[in-house]
Amino acid sequence: MKKALICIVVLLLFGxxxxxxxxxxxxxxxxxxxxxxxxxxxxxxFIDFQ
Structure with missing residues (x-):
């Protein structure tokens, strides 16, 4: 549970x-x-059609 909370906080800070x-x-x-x-x-x- 603690790891999930840490992951959520890191993702929010990254966002x-x-x-x-x-x-x-x-x-x-x-x-x-x-x-x-x-x-x-x-x-x-943006697309490159080559």
Missing amino acids: IAQASEKRVDVPIGDSPSLGPDGAPITIIE
């Missing part, structure tokens, strides 16, 4: 550390998309 990463605005312009225009989150996938 907080990752949340401080720099965010970048990427203009999507006329790119194909799904969902409403005013969605609070936009997920962009």
Whole structure:
């Protein structure tokens, strides 16, 4: 039980550390998309077709 609690605390601290990463605005312009225009989150996938 103690190990599980330690793991949860470590994962939470790791998540907080990752949340401080720099965010970048990427203009999507006329790119194909799904969902409403005013969605609070936009997920962009970068793919290399080589």
